[in-house]
Amino acid sequence: MTGVLAVVRKDLLSELRGKEGINASVSFALVILLIFSFAFEPTDTDVRKLSGGLLWIAFAFAGALLLNRSFAREIPNDCLDALVSSPIRGWELFLGKALASFLLLLGVELLCLPVYGIFYNVRWAKVFWPLMLVLVLGTWGLTVLGVSFSALTVNLRLRELMLPLLLYPALSPALMSAMILTTALLGGEAIFGATAGINTAWLRMLTGFDIIFTALSVALIEYVLVL
Amino acid sequence: MLSATGVWKYHGQFPALLNVSIEAQPGSCLALLGRNGAGKTTLLRILAGLSSASEGQVRVFGEEPRSPRARRRIGYLGHGIGIYDELTARENLIHFGRLYRVGDPAATADRWLERVGLGRVPDARAREFSRGMRQRLAIARAFLHEPEMLLMDEPFTSLDDRAIALLQSVIREAVAQNRCVVLSTHQLREALELASDVALLDRGKLMFAGPRTAAMVADPGSVYAAFE
Numbered sequence: 001m002t003g004v005l006a007v008v009r010k011d012l013l014s015e016l017r018g019k020e021g022i023n024a025s026v027s028f029a030l031v032i033l034l035i036f037s038f039a040f041e042p043t044d045t046d047v048r049k050l051s052g053g054l055l056w057i058a059f060a061f062a063g064a065l066l067l068n069r070s071f072a073r074e075i076p077n078d079c080l081d082a083l084v085s086s087p088i089r090g091w092e093l094f095l096g097k098a099l100a101s102f103l104l105l106l107g108v109e110l111l112c113l114p115v116y117g118i119f120y121n122v123r124w125a126k127v128f129w130p131l132m133l134v135l136v137l138g139t140w141g142l143t144v145l146g147v148s149f150s151a152l153t154v155n156l157r158l159r160e161l162m163l164p165l166l167l168y169p170a171l172s173p174a175l176m177s178a179m180i181l182t183t184a185l186l187g188g189e190a191i192f193g194a195t196a197g198i199n200t201a202w203l204r205m206l207t208g209f210d211i212i213f214t215a216l217s218v219a220l221i222e223y224v225l226v227l
Numbered sequence: 228m229l230s231a232t233g234v235w236k237y238h239g240q241f242p243a244l245l246n247v248s249i250e251a252q253p254g255s256c257l258a259l260l261g262r263n264g265a266g267k268t269t270l271l272r273i274l275a276g277l278s279s280a281s282e283g284q285v286r287v288f289g290e291e292p293r294s295p296r297a298r299r300r301i302g303y304l305g306h307g308i309g310i311y312d313e314l315t316a317r318e319n320l321i322h323f324g325r326l327y328r329v330g331d332p333a334a335t336a337d338r339w340l341e342r343v344g345l346g347r348v349p350d351a352r353a354r355e356f357s358r359g360m361r362q363r364l365a366i367a368r369a370f371l372h373e374p375e376m377l378l379m380d381e382p383f384t385s386l387d388d389r390a391i392a393l394l395q396s397v398i399r400e401a402v403a404q405n406r407c408v409v410l411s412t413h414q415l416r417e418a419l420e421l422a423s424d425v426a427l428l429d430r431g432k433l434m435f436a437g438p439r440t441a442a443m444v445a446d447p448g449s450v451y452a453a454f455e
Contacts, residue, residue, distance in 0.1 A: 002328065003325075006322055006325035006326055010314070010318075010322045013313070013314060014311055014313040014314065017313045017314075077309060077310050078305050078306060078308070079307070079309050079311060081275075081277055081303070081307065082303070082323070083309075083326070084277055085276060085277055085301065086298060086323065086326040086327060087296070087299040087326065087327060088295075088326050089295055226278065226279060
């Protein structure tokens with residue numbers, strides 16, 4: 001775990017000092033939420049049914065900006081070579097990168113939630129803990145896939161374009177689950193327990209997605225980095 | 228200590244290395260010579276575990292170069308300096324000290340900062356350093372964990388006088404301590420002064436491998452001339 005913590009510490013320190021990814025990501029998420037609030041009437045009941053989806057659209061787009069930086073941060077000064085030639089194992093490097101990005105992205109999401117509540121007239125605080133569970137699971141899925149594709153596209157000149165093109169189709173099961181669960185929570189439905197109904201299946205799908213793609217990424221990252 | 232046997236590397240259909248075999252022993256300094264495009268960087272990246280050979284076998288301390296145990300014993304200095312601009316000099320070295328499982332990363336970082344003449348600016352960010360200071364920090368990063376084998380790609384390119392003197396001093400010290408140094412370069416004079424052995428590559432083929440001779444030092448250009 002020493003390698004994981006070293007990478008987490010270094011990535012958080014670099015990003016919090018440079019703020020390139022965070023500033024872009026927060027601004028973009030807030031602008032999307034603002035624009036959608038102009039486009040739809042937030043007090044309309046039907047529109048509020050879509051608000052979970054709108055929230056995750058903002059998170060997914062803002063997340064791509066942040067996740068793109070995960071491995072791109074290693075390009076200046078050929079830091080990726082220095083990192084990959086060190087004795088850190090592939091899975092340590094991946095988990096370190098993923099944890100740092102996850103914490104940053106979760107921070108961005110928590111900053112956006114109050115704005116979302118105001119613009120869409122949504123009382124998310126009353127379902128804070130179940131909502132946090134969905135946020136954590138959805139964000140981890142987004143992060144795992146985003147960091148994997150960030151590693152895959154790090155040497156491409158058009159990586160800013162390639163990452164979203166690869167990320168969103170592959171992410172669709174997790175994104176769909178997170179959207180449905182968020183909308184259900186904000187609509188007063190349970191997402192686990194006897195009264196949860198179909199929502200339990202979506203929660204399982206989101207959890208399964210996270211487990212499968214974390215395992216795949218950990219297993220394959222070494223082959224992605226060393227050609 | 229280091230052996231590469233029958234190594235081929237293809238970039239698509241293009242063969243960058245053709246059946247290259249080299250060896251290096253403890254206490255030796257092997258200069259990989261060759262003009263641009265000879266395959267020096269490709270070979271060095273394979274030895275460092277940054278790239279895999281298409282065919283052939285590479286062993287470092289009897290293990291695959293990608294094994295973490297082998298990598299812990301290797302120091303790599305590539306074309307780039309491998310330093311994070313947003314971190315301070317000390318934070319950079321501590322970070323790599325942690326990755327290499329150095330016993331006391333902070334104390335080791337401080338010792339190396341003094342050694343490379345950056346002891347007075349440990350808390351300045353690397354982006355604020357001059358080119359020469361950044362290069363000295365990169366040397367400290369590569370030598371920080373006292374590697375038994377040093378792989379350096381064009382280490383003298385665009386170094387200032389102070390950094391060249393420092394690098395030559397740490398390389399000589401490493402060889403004297405029975406460590407192995409492999410450096411690729413087309414700057415013959417600096418390399419031949421340090422080298423105990425020479426390997427010459429030309430368009431991916433190994434043209435010569437053997438001990439460095441006094442004649443090579445006296446007339447560095449003769450190394451290329453003899454095999455063209």
